[in-house]
Amino acid sequence: MAAPCRTDAIFETVVEEIETNEMCSKKAASLAPLVLHMVAECPVTKARVCDLTLPHCTVNTPVFMPVGTQGTLKGITVDQLEELNCQICLGNTYHLGMRPGPELIDKANGLHGFMNWKRNLLTDSGGFQMVSLVELSEVTEEGVKFRSPYDGKEILLTPEQSIAIQNSLGSDIMMQLDDVVSSTVTGPRVEEAMHRSIRWLDRSIAANKNPDRQNLFAIIQGGLNSQLRKACLEEMTKRDVPGFAIGGLSGGEEKDDFWKMVTLSTDHLPRCKPRYLMGVGYAVDLVVCVALGCDMFDCVFPTRTARFGSALVPWGSLQLKTKQFAKDFQPIDQECQCATCRRHTRAYLHALLKCDTAGMHHITVHNISYQLTLMRSVRESIIEKRFPEFVKSFMKRMFPTSDQYPRWAVEALASVNITLD
Amino acid sequence: MKLEISQVVQGCRLGALTGLGKTAQHSLETPGCLLYTRCGSVPHLTQDTLHTLTSLPAVTQLTLATLAEHQEVLEEFKEGARKFAGLHDTVVYCSLHDPAAPNPPGYITNKTVSVWGSGGRIELTVARYMALQAAIQPDWYQSMADGETGQENTSRKRVRKAVDRTLSHLDECLVLHQKMQELKEVEIFGVVEGGDVREERLRSARETAKRPVTGFVLDGFQSGVMGADLRSQLIAATTAELPQDKPRLLQGVGRPDEVLDCVEAGVDLFESFFPYQATERGCALCFDFNIEPDPERAGTRTPTVLNSDKEEIITGELLRENGDGSGDAPGKMTCFEKDLRDKRYREDFRPLVLGCSCYCCRNHQRAYVHHLLVTNELLAGVLLMLHNTAHYLSFFQALRRALAQDRLPDLKKQVLQCHQGQ
Numbered sequence: 034m035a036a037p038c039r040t041d042a043i044f045e046t047v048v049e050e051i052e053t054n055e056m057c058s059k060k061a062a063s064l065a066p067l068v069l070h071m072v073a074e075c076p077v078t079k080a081r082v083c084d085l086t087l088p089h090c091t092v093n094t095p096v097f098m099p100v101g102t103q104g105t106l107k108g109i110t111v112d113q114l115e116e117l118n119c120q121i122c123l124g125n126t127y128h129l130g131m132r133p134g135p136e137l138i139d140k141a142n143g144l145h146g147f148m149n150w151k152r153n154l155l156t157d158s159g160g161f162q163m164v165s166l167v168e169l170s171e172v173t174e175e176g177v178k179f180r181s182p183y184d185g186k187e188i189l190l191t192p193e194q195s196i197a198i199q200n201s202l203g204s205d206i207m208m209q210l211d212d213v214v215s216s217t218v219t220g221p222r223v224e225e226a227m228h229r230s231i232r233w234l235d236r237s238i239a240a241n242k243n244p245d246r247q248n249l250f251a252i253i254q255g256g257l258n259s260q261l262r263k264a265c266l267e268e269m270t271k272r273d274v275p276g277f278a279i280g281g282l283s284g285g286e287e288k289d290d291f292w293k294m295v296t297l298s299t300d301h302l303p304r305c306k307p308r309y310l311m312g313v314g315y316a317v318d319l320v321v322c323v324a325l326g327c328d329m330f331d332c333v334f335p336t337r338t339a340r341f342g343s344a345l346v347p348w349g350s351l352q353l354k355t356k357q358f359a360k361d362f363q364p365i366d367q368e369c370q371c372a373t374c375r376r377h378t379r380a381y382l383h384a385l386l387k388c389d390t391a392g393m394h395h396i397t398v399h400n401i402s403y404q405l406t407l408m409r410s411v412r413e414s415i416i417e418k419r420f421p422e423f424v425k426s427f428m429k430r431m432f433p434t435s436d437q438y439p440r441w442a443v444e445a446l447a448s449v450n451i452t453l454d
Numbered sequence: 455m456k457l458e459i460s461q462v463v464q465g466c467r468l469g470a471l472t473g474l475g476k477t478a479q480h481s482l483e484t485p486g487c488l489l490y491t492r493c494g495s496v497p498h499l500t501q502d503t504l505h506t507l508t509s510l511p512a513v514t515q516l517t518l519a520t521l522a523e524h525q526e527v528l529e530e531f532k533e534g535a536r537k538f539a540g541l542h543d544t545v546v547y548c549s550l551h552d553p554a555a556p557n558p559p560g561y562i563t564n565k566t567v568s569v570w571g572s573g574g575r576i577e578l579t580v581a582r583y584m585a586l587q588a589a590i591q592p593d594w595y596q597s598m599a600d601g602e603t604g605q606e607n608t609s610r611k612r613v614r615k616a617v618d619r620t621l622s623h624l625d626e627c628l629v630l631h632q633k634m635q636e637l638k639e640v641e642i643f644g645v646v647e648g649g650d651v652r653e654e655r656l657r658s659a660r661e662t663a664k665r666p667v668t669g670f671v672l673d674g675f676q677s678g679v680m681g682a683d684l685r686s687q688l689i690a691a692t693t694a695e696l697p698q699d700k701p702r703l704l705q706g707v708g709r710p711d712e713v714l715d716c717v718e719a720g721v722d723l724f725e726s727f728f729p730y731q732a733t734e735r736g737c738a739l740c741f742d743f744n745i746e747p748d749p750e751r752a753g754t755r756t757p758t759v760l761n762s763d764k765e766e767i768i769t770g771e772l773l774r775e776n777g778d779g780s781g782d783a784p785g786k787m788t789c790f791e792k793d794l795r796d797k798r799y800r801e802d803f804r805p806l807v808l809g810c811s812c813y814c815c816r817n818h819q820r821a822y823v824h825h826l827l828v829t830n831e832l833l834a835g836v837l838l839m840l841h842n843t844a845h846y847l848s849f850f851q852a853l854r855r856a857l858a859q860d861r862l863p864d865l866k867k868q869v870l871q872c873h874q875g876q
Contacts, residue, residue, distance in 0.1 A: 103826075104825065105831050105832075107832055107833070108832030110817075110833070110837075111817070112502075112506070112813075112817075113502055128829075132825065132828065132829055133821070137800065137801060141803060141819070147822055147825075359527055360526075360527050362531060372500065372502050376501060378538075378540075380527055380531070381539060381540060384524050384527065385494070385495055387523075387572040388492050388520055389492050389498065390497070390498050390832055390835060391495045391496075391497065391499055392495075394498070394500050394832070395500055398502075
């Protein structure tokens, strides 16, 4: 059963041919199975709308990509995910490499076949999980050494192996193995990691067996140090890769440092290639970072928080397990069109959460819908040249008063000419 | 509600319950089963996933056990549990207990029974029981009952008391039922008790049948409390005392072999908690109920377990590991299912059951469900629940078809084949 993606209909009518599109296609990595078509650029900020065509379907960016760590999106079927109009989701190389393992997924016709997902997949390199989940990990020039949590065996993950596993997974976008340092670390270790990530990028490019079927993205490192970020950007953009990720952020650093590294990166990334900001998924962060010029985002937050009974709404979130919702007979969000909001009340979800996993599934569906709808609204406003107004009303709805606006967001938006009242 | 029996074959009553629901437009074929829920939801499933299944039963079973703690909420909501749970177009039956949850003994008194919600025990008097029914507003419900006769060494005296109490609860329920505006046009089923004491069973049946009830709930026959032969004899003796034109719902029996026995003893309706229990064990129902070849149906899709491949040997091994399955506690694996956690499914790229047309089997493979189970992923429960429910509903369809074609012995042989070779 073919499952073509619905792309935003509005694009077909409002598209303004941008003269540089021609150039963009040519500039994209020579063989890569990726086309970035610029649909609209915000004349005020760095925000842009693109059609990103990948092997399985076209993705409308800016896009939020839900995370399906172990080859499944937490209790949601692939049909439900399609129904939500999700065009791309993530799988985690570390988890899938451990269980069920690349050989098995190979036999199942890749991760697409294994999980029966007809649209695009992005896989990470496995490096991040190794550093964040596994206690015993050691980074050498060769790769990341760690102890398997399943059988205790010592394993070395090299850039080549990471790509080999991702080749088996068959993802539409693969990520290079990078040397991840916590964003709160400073000093020579950050510089070492940056340089090593460049060397590992070259090894990753050389190792890709399917450059005609699978895109490989580079990951910009350099911690919170502008000089290092710039140096990394300068080196990595010399490589013939189809896209770039901004890495090493979203790990507990100050938001002031975070947004400055993001905007510095987008300033130096080629306009014609997609920019993926890793690990970002809070609504405010998404809207601000779209303004700063990012195209792609992923985060476990919306789906993880759903399992704790937290439903995302334009004014924040509802903790549906708390007593205040026991007799609240409204939907999560009156204006939301998701399957959950069309049928169920806060009170029923509150009751169901105590009894069955279906309660979590309802909220997961809603939260994914919230994220994807938010990004759709963002895209429409950019196309209709009213993105700055959109940002202002979004912030007004999210925060009761303007003095509650996070300072970093106000400053970041000011840097791209949006002045919040 | 009207029961129309079209055929009686070896004690099995083939027919249909018609005129169900407030608008009387629903019907349910018998022998049949109700759709099992917890707190108004089929476990693990949202309405989207549930409705990938075709031919769902027209009747959904709600349980007081999972709803009692929400009494205040339902009373304030005022529109009943069906609407509260977003169920809309279904007939709702409300039972006392959750057939898939343990019900600790020792809490029943002359005037009360107890259920266990997420916050602990909730003690119900008849007044509270009826207030709950008024808040839930089902189309049909069972009267309050003392079903605590399943313990070993339950004395005759205790069994007699259970029958007496249940009759007196029924009388009280009927009085309150008449008075309650919310229960106007709602039907009530009387509960037949009596443990394993024949005289008490007969007395309970006769006395209950004298009351103005629409149908009967047969309680105290749950899997494991008595041998299959004794149960069949007692059920047959009991149903002989009940009017032919009223439906009989058997509680707590779900295993396919037991269902077949009890249908022969005159039972019309079952609960469908068995697919849920198999799901919770990480198992997929796979028993064969296909009695083709039948030239008229050749070429149509019917779930089948292929015997020509390795599967048969595999099933044999499984049996030895799991005993004969009779008298098992509800939580134990039976020979009607396969344990998808088992390593042998790691690289098995076939659907759970070959030929099955459920959402899971159309879209996914054993290897994937195995992966979801070993990684504790929530989707495992979703996919297994879809398959198991579809398989179980198809079994009831096959049962009705076999009765219509007078081929019950063939069906029994097929279903019971997993008992052979031990």
